Amino acid sequence: MVENQSRATLIVFGVIATIMAVGLAVKLRPVTEQAQVTGAKLARVWMQDSVQRYRQAWLVQGEPKHMLMDGFYLTMTEGGLVSPFTQQGVLDCGYWLAVHYPQRKIMTNKLIDISGAIKTDRYVCHYTYENGQSIVVISTANQLKIDVEMSAE
Structure with missing residues (x-):
């Protein structure tokens, strides 16, 4: 009996x-989602600062048209932005990043x-x-706009 x-x-x-673990997980989900949003916004601010x-x-x-900085030989635009184009004129978004x-x-989420x-x-x-977030960089006439888009999940 014992x-x-x-x-x-x-x-x-x-x-x-x-039950407590499930309840805690449900309560922490909004915190995790908010942390993801904050992480993406911080990435955007980092890019803008750069x-x-x-x-x-x-x-x-x-x-100058070209300059050496942080180990990169940079081609600059007339407005002082780092050009994302190769010498052949091909857009290289990986280089810009x-x-x-x-x-x-972004936090633990890989590109x-x-x-x-x-x-x-x-x-x-x-x-x-990988979490569905996107960062979109748009350049128009030497004006740069960086946006964070969240997935509709």
Whole structure:
């Protein structure tokens, strides 16, 4: 009888622990989602800060067409942005990301896709992460816009 009572007590504690763990997981889900949003926004701010840092260096150096900084030989635009184009004129969004956001991850989420497109008056680089978040970089007439898009999950 003692053996059965010990087993019953163990089962009750196991059920209670499982219920508490599930409840905690449900409560923490919004916190985790908010942390993902915050991580993506921080990545965007990091990129914006990097863009400004390179532009300031470009201005201080007298607005050169090319400059060496952080181990990169950079081709600069007329407005002081790092050009994402190769010498052959091909859009290289991976290069732009390597310059402005070398860690590439957003928190623990890895980058799974890089795509780019050239429109008539602008270029767009699209970076997709494994949690469904995307960072979109749009450059129009030496104006850069960096947006964070969340998946509709």
